[in-house]
Amino acid sequence: MSIISVKDLVKTYNKGRTKAVDNLSFDVERGEIFGLIGPDGAGKTSIFRMLTTLILADSGTATIDGMDVVKDFKKIRQHIGYMPGQFSLYQDMTVEENLAFFATVFNTTIEENYHLVKDIYEQIKPFKDRRSGKLSGGMKQKLALCCALIHAPLVLFLDEPTTGVDPVSRKEFWEMLQKLKHDFKLTIIVSTPYMDEAVQCDRIALIQNGRFLTIDSPDGIIDKYRETLWAIRSNQMHRLLNDLRQTPGVLTASGFGETHHVTVDPSVLTQESLKNSLAALGHTEIEVTAIRPTIEDCFMDLQS
Amino acid sequence: MKALKYLLVKEYKQMFRNIVLPIVFIILPLAMMNVVPKVATQEVTHLNIAVVDQDHSDLSRRLVQKVSASPYFNLYASCPTYGVALEQLEKGNVDFILTIENDFEKNLYRTHGAEVMTSVNAVNGMKGGVGNGYLTQIIQQYAREISVDEGIIAAPAAEVKSRFLFNPELAYKPYMIPALMAMTLILLVGFLPALNIVGEKERGTIEQINVTPVGRVEFILSKMIPYWSVGLFIVAFSIFLAWRVQGVIPAGHVWEIFLFNIVYILTISSFGLVISNYSDNMRQAAVVMFFFIVIFILTSGLISPISAMPEWAKKVTLLNPLRYIITAMREIYLKGSSFHDLLSQFIPLTIYGIVMGLWALKSYQKNG
Numbered sequence: 001m002s003i004i005s006v007k008d009l010v011k012t013y014n015k016g017r018t019k020a021v022d023n024l025s026f027d028v029e030r031g032e033i034f035g036l037i038g039p040d041g042a043g044k045t046s047i048f049r050m051l052t053t054l055i056l057a058d059s060g061t062a063t064i065d066g067m068d069v070v071k072d073f074k075k076i077r078q079h080i081g082y083m084p085g086q087f088s089l090y091q092d093m094t095v096e097e098n099l100a101f102f103a104t105v106f107n108t109t110i111e112e113n114y115h116l117v118k119d120i121y122e123q124i125k126p127f128k129d130r131r132s133g134k135l136s137g138g139m140k141q142k143l144a145l146c147c148a149l150i151h152a153p154l155v156l157f158l159d160e161p162t163t164g165v166d167p168v169s170r171k172e173f174w175e176m177l178q179k180l181k182h183d184f185k186l187t188i189i190v191s192t193p194y195m196d197e198a199v200q201c202d203r204i205a206l207i208q209n210g211r212f213l214t215i216d217s218p219d220g221i222i223d224k225y226r227e228t229l230w231a232i233r234s235n236q237m238h239r240l241l242n243d244l245r246q247t248p249g250v251l252t253a254s255g256f257g258e259t260h261h262v263t264v265d266p267s268v269l270t271q272e273s274l275k276n277s278l279a280a281l282g283h284t285e286i287e288v289t290a291i292r293p294t295i296e297d298c299f300m301d302l303q304s
Numbered sequence: 305m306k307a308l309k310y311l312l313v314k315e316y317k318q319m320f321r322n323i324v325l326p327i328v329f330i331i332l333p334l335a336m337m338n339v340v341p342k343v344a345t346q347e348v349t350h351l352n353i354a355v356v357d358q359d360h361s362d363l364s365r366r367l368v369q370k371v372s373a374s375p376y377f378n379l380y381a382s383c384p385t386y387g388v389a390l391e392q393l394e395k396g397n398v399d400f401i402l403t404i405e406n407d408f409e410k411n412l413y414r415t416h417g418a419e420v421m422t423s424v425n426a427v428n429g430m431k432g433g434v435g436n437g438y439l440t441q442i443i444q445q446y447a448r449e450i451s452v453d454e455g456i457i458a459a460p461a462a463e464v465k466s467r468f469l470f471n472p473e474l475a476y477k478p479y480m481i482p483a484l485m486a487m488t489l490i491l492l493v494g495f496l497p498a499l500n501i502v503g504e505k506e507r508g509t510i511e512q513i514n515v516t517p518v519g520r521v522e523f524i525l526s527k528m529i530p531y532w533s534v535g536l537f538i539v540a541f542s543i544f545l546a547w548r549v550q551g552v553i554p555a556g557h558v559w560e561i562f563l564f565n566i567v568y569i570l571t572i573s574s575f576g577l578v579i580s581n582y583s584d585n586m587r588q589a590a591v592v593m594f595f596f597i598v599i600f601i602l603t604s605g606l607i608s609p610i611s612a613m614p615e616w617a618k619k620v621t622l623l624n625p626l627r628y629i630i631t632a633m634r635e636i637y638l639k640g641s642s643f644h645d646l647l648s649q650f651i652p653l654t655i656y657g658i659v660m661g662l663w664a665l666k667s668y669q670k671n672g
Contacts, residue, residue: 088508104310
């Protein structure tokens, strides 16, 4: 049985004028990392807040390990760990006091579940007497994760845990999640606006405007991609994008850092013919390579 | 209830780690008990007066001397004419003018009666009224003295003798200090709870608490109990200061004061928590609480007596918790009223406290 099962969930704001979550259904399997991936305002936080019993859905049902989020909210609160997007521990209490406090309000102790947080807590232990408000961003995240874990939850809800965190700390954070999943078979639901983090999840849901574009494993989503995708670069990257968009046979063109990703109609354009037409426009050092799409490519494709 | 203990530990830690709060808990009672009774006094002294003595006789000089010797008046200037004195009054140098006519002494000896004129700057009505009363008293006293000394038989007048009960010197301090204690409390244990829960909302920490199994009752109690203890400390500290610094001691029992304040603190801290629960941010909570505190203070009888208010306003004051505590505190301090006599204040205040306490519980919603 799935550990989380959501059916026809709807949440609106402003008396129904803003649809934040539009009739969503999905399941999360035991022991997987499930990612909710989408831009700001897609409805990720609303889903989290409904599942963590903080707000009520307009309609639809959701259960966590068989417990209903409305009827059994008290029981659910014993068994979930939640890390909100905003750092929300007590900034005027020390690292250790925060951890002890959250252990106690869940009627447990640090010692009882120390094995769960050991690897993470060891990293911030040198600062255990520092007030949490004085920690760096990465350390705050680690402490928040410890506090969400200390009562040995069945499911961990992480709302944009890597937003505003530097790339190194982001990488470390994902390694910690992978370890938690591996060592303790913990179910983790995580949301993120960063498409490149999608591959860290076992399954992802791409979400936009309160609706899912697709739910699958990252590879599954990429395999379903049907367009012909090329990465292109030249000596004049900025002009190149406009030129590409005006080339017949190019369906979409968008900047992807060092290269531009272009979907083309292969019956009109070949790599050679594209190179030639770009050279005629004055581009040099032109490189065109067929590539395997990223999740971001898939997202943009599904979006259109 | 085990969680309550740790919630409380957390609240106390936060309270005393805040650099400002513990200092305020000491400074505000100190200021209220030491400074405010001195600066906010309604006793009127050292009034500037100008004298226009046109008679220049022994008897007129004696009157001038008597006025300037009084602690209530400063002889600011002796002016040759009323016009010159009026100029001084218009400039704001003096508030009172005493004019003695040309034939003051002659008239006194001849007709056993003479007139003086007092002119008063009544921009500040209270100061003018009280000062004029003092001046009239001095002149009457003078009239009695000279009728004996100089053998001038003035027309016998009925003499009014007043006896003031409970506060024989009509002293301002024992009247104001009990009320100032109640005011100190509402500024601290009324205002701070109003900012507390909404502060957790603003910092997002309430999210983290809301997903824990911590119950509503435990959470609200953890917010209320610290203010109770701080409030009772402030009461004790204020009673001590009133005694040591101002020499004001309650005529009634100290336990009555504490009993009333336990209920009063419950009422106002719950009031603050209710506002906090309904507010979205701290600014909103502060403005709303400030509004209520100002209204409460103005309609509490602290400054102007409730009996002088229009009927509808009197009814509105029934919703003012400050009204009950100030009345009770004054009765305990000045009259030494027994608890039985104070039930008419205690019962409504207790009902108020229970209603506000339940409301604070009710309005704290975990499900948004």
